[in-house]
Amino acid sequence: MIRLETFCKSELVHLLNSDRFRLFPFLPITDFRAQSQCRNPKATEDDVLLILAFADHQLAGYLGILPDEIFVEGTPQKMGWFSTIYVNPQFRGQKIAQKMMDLAFNLYDGKVVLTEFTPEAERLFSKTKALQYGKSKLGKRYYFSFGIDEILPQKFSFFHKIKPFLTQANSVLDGCYALLKKKENPGLHLIEMQKEVDAESALFLQNFPSIRNADDLNWIMKNPWVVEGNQPIKAYSFSSFAKSMDFFWVKIFSADRQLKACAMLSLRDGHLKIPYLFTKQNLKDFTHFLNGFIQEHKVKFLTCYHDELNRCISENRFPKLFSKDFERRYFFHENFVNAISIKENLHFQDGDGDWVFT
Template sequence: MIELRCLNKKMLEEFIGSGEFESFDFLPITKHRALSQIRNPKASDEDVLLALAFSDGQLAGYLGAFPDELQVGDQRVKFAWLSTLFVHENFRGKRIAQQLLDMVFQKYGGKIVMTEFTPEAENLYNKTKKFQYIAPKIGKRFYFKSQMAEIIPRKKPAVSFLKPILRMTDWVANFLISTQNYFTGSKDVAFESRDFIDEESSAFLEKFQKHRNAEELNHVMANPWILPGNKSDERYLFSSYSKAFQYFWIKIFDEEKNLETCALLQLRDGHLKIQYLFNEKDLRRFSDFLQRFIREKNVKVLTSYQTKLNAELTKKSFRKIYQKDQERRYLFHKDLLQVLPADFWPNFQDGDGDPVFT
């Protein structure tokens, strides 16, 4: 028999402090991620944050929900992003994933959105016939370091024995790249780097249409789902730790010392993402800043869906060794689309949803 349980903020806080939580063979959430969810400014006291499935008293699967809102004219439409859908292999074949989905659909009245899903999860969502794709975001991935020892064996495991040679090749290539970048240098840009949004930045953000305000962005930076460190929690099957994980709130100033660009950067194990970008003028100074940041932080890869920024970064003056197109798809529940205007466009930034946390 399958038992389903929904946890709101209060129930989730009690759950992670209970002996029951510590007794599971696998965890449905980490404590730091749970606390981040509980502190989400857009989560009400009754919103479902985590759904659990039990089979004969044993934890069999779970589904995470991240409450959010869409600005539609003068109205705010409540919905949730889905994440971390998992059913343990010992309990598969019992339609547990479908039952978890149906329960969360009901709790949110079908107002559900998803992105950054795995191919397996995407197939499951499409089988429900309750979702529709909206236009995807088209982005770019830029590479700054040779990573053959990581990429080639992953794509072709049969050549894993060549890793020592590939590592040496990477070292030589990256030494030459670093040397070239050192002598090329970078342009001077007036900027500030912070770990929170200050009053000047908050006032600047008021000029823009945005999905998250200063309070919410500060919440993101103060409540990460990934903690820096070499350890890992083997009982939690999604990301919880990385060797390096950090947010940077960046302020760029023009020649008259006026604030012209603000951005939230996320750097995880050498992978840089431009999660939020707010700009009044062109992005040349921000591009110049990124060149310096990439060199100083030893960035390997940059992923960006910021169309205007990507036009600047594809220029030859922005140094990289390779670039390729990226696509981020979104699935909207059909019940949510019915309450949105036919011409509604969410205008999501890279960090909207839960990608900003991971």
């Protein structure tokens, strides 16, 4: 018999502090991810953040939900993102994942969105009659390192034995490329980089209604789901540790020191993302800044789904070795689609969902 339990903020805190949690055979959530969930400005006290499935009194699986709001024609709509879904292999075949999803659909009145899923999860979602594909986001990944010490071991097990040599060889290749390419001077002196959204930025963000506000962005930057450390948590199946993980809040000013662009950047183990970008002006200055940031911080690759920024990058000199097309697919519950006609009109920034945390 399958039994499901739900956990809102207070219940999740109680679970983490219990002996029961420490006896679970695998982790349904890390403590720092749970703390972040509980501090989410968009989560109410009654929002369910985690569903646990038990089979014969044993933990069999879990489903994590990230409460959020999206704006449709200026009106906020409460919804939830599926952030994790996992079923222990020994309990598969009992439709546990479907049972957890059905409960989540009911709890959020069908207002759920799913993205950044694994191929295995996508197969599950595509078989769920209540879910429909939404409009995909098309993006680019720009590479600034040869990456042979990472690519070759992934493709051929032999190269694991000589990875230190590959790392040295990759450093030589990257160094030669750095000498060959012209060092870019962004020519921008009015730039500030901070660790949080300040009052000046918060006022600027008011020009962008229906998008993230300062409280949302500070919550994200101060409450990461991935923290710095050398070893992942073996009992947890999702991202938890990285060798390096950092957020940056960037402010770009005009010559008369008027704030004209703000952006959140995340850099994890050399992988740069731009989860949130706020500007109503041409992105050329931001692209120049990005060029210098990539060189200064030795970024290995950048993933970006921002159409206008990708267009600006393609039209200006950018220090990439090569680029690759990417697609981010979405699933929506049919009730959500039918209620607010979001398939074509809904706009997500890169960081919407849990991608910003990982």
